[in-house]
Amino acid sequence: MEKDDEKLLKEIDDDEFDDAFPKGIFAIPSPKCLPRYNVRAIAKYMKEKRIRGSLSDNELKQFRIEPKGYICRAVQSIEEATHWLPTFDDEMEECGITPYQLYRIFQDRYENEFLIMDDSNEFSLIYLWHNGRFVVVEKTT
Structure with a gap:
């Protein structure tokens, strides 16, 4: 393996990642x-x-x-939704979710609450305080 390839493969920390985008812009x-x-x-x-x-x-x-194949249709309440679609807000770093990534909604019938599974595969109620939309994912013809 060449030195350049090794350099590309080395793991970078958060500060190095942020420094790679001096204007703070990257696409998801x-x-x-x-x-x-x-x-x-x-x-x-x-x-x-x-x-x-x-x-x-x-x-x-x-x-x-x-x-x-599939479309997302926005709905008003979590009871109608199949998924949650988070959007950007000021506290993105510490929330364990990725903006504009769909998260399936699960219902805990014993606790009578709705949960999503975050990026760490943990059940979460983050939709309660983070910006986002409730959507239904539907198959198209």
Whole structure:
């Protein structure tokens, strides 16, 4: 193995990881059941139309790519939901979940409460204080 390969394979600590992103920006892929948008086409459209700022919901619809196989549908309550979809907030580091990653909801019938399994495979009630949405994952035809 070459030295460069060994260097790439060495484990880095949290500080080194943060230093690798000096602007603090890195991407986390969204679940495949959520719609995606063609970013290049949006950028080209905005450049051609000389648009600065955000596009309206109607303008964005033309760039939307619908998922194949499954979709996420937002619901109002945890009782209706099959999954929980966390979003970003100020305390992401210590919560044990990944934003925009789907977490299946489990019901503890004895305690009459709903739980998710976090990234450490521990049951959690984090949805009570962390930003997120309750969703139903449905199969499409």
